[in-house]
Amino acid sequence: MKKRFETIIEEIYEKDCRYKEDAYIFVMEALAYTQKKYKLAKHVKGEELLQGMRGYLLDKYGPMTMTVLRYWGIKNTEDFGNIVFNLVENQVLSKTEDDNIEEFRNGYDFEEVFDSGYRKQLAKKISRMRSV
Numbered sequence: 001m002k003k004r005f006e007t008i009i010e011e012i013y014e015k016d017c018r019y020k021e022d023a024y025i026f027v028m029e030a031l032a033y034t035q036k037k038y039k040l041a042k043h044v045k046g047e048e049l050l051q052g053m054r055g056y057l058l059d060k061y062g063p064m065t066m067t068v069l070r071y072w073g074i075k076n077t078e079d080f081g082n083i084v085f086n087l088v089e090n091q092v093l094s095k096t097e098d099d100n101i102e103e104f105r106n107g108y109d110f111e112e113v114f115d116s117g118y119r120k121q122l123a124k125k126i127s128r129m130r131s132v
Contacts, residue, residue, distance in 0.1 A: 005092065012086050019083055023072035027083050030056045031093075043096060046103025049084070050077055054113055065114040077107030 003011075009024045034044050034052025044052070057065045074080065081104025087093040 008090050008092055012090055016082075016086060019073045019079065020071065023074055023083055024087065026056075026072070027053075027080065027087065028092075046081065046084070046099065047107070050080065050104065050107040053080060054108065057114065066110065069110065069114070076110060078105050080104055080107075 005028075009021050012024065013019075013021050030053040031044060031049060033056040034040065034049055037052060037055065038044075038048060040048065057069075061068045069075075074083075078101070081101045084093060084104070085095075085101060088095050088099075
């Protein structure tokens, strides 16, 4: 009988408590979001997943993204890779021979994307709304 997802996450957290359990749930949601957004039926590469995560984080948490990431224990894109590979090791996700943690290193700068980048996007939207 297969273990329930929640049980697997609890077991992962007992061995590796760097990341909150919600971070694992987010990664699974972001995977589904990425597959749907980019019309990827099966395997998603690390770079594709990072791009999907970026969009999903901004859509879901907006200006609170950095706060949420800090709460989860996620400081950079490599942390997402660690979560993904913890899920792979526990047979929640699978990987190909080409998949490795390197795909998640230095994917993008959180501060630039989720803080200053978000404010720039918001300022552009507000400017467009005012000009209408």
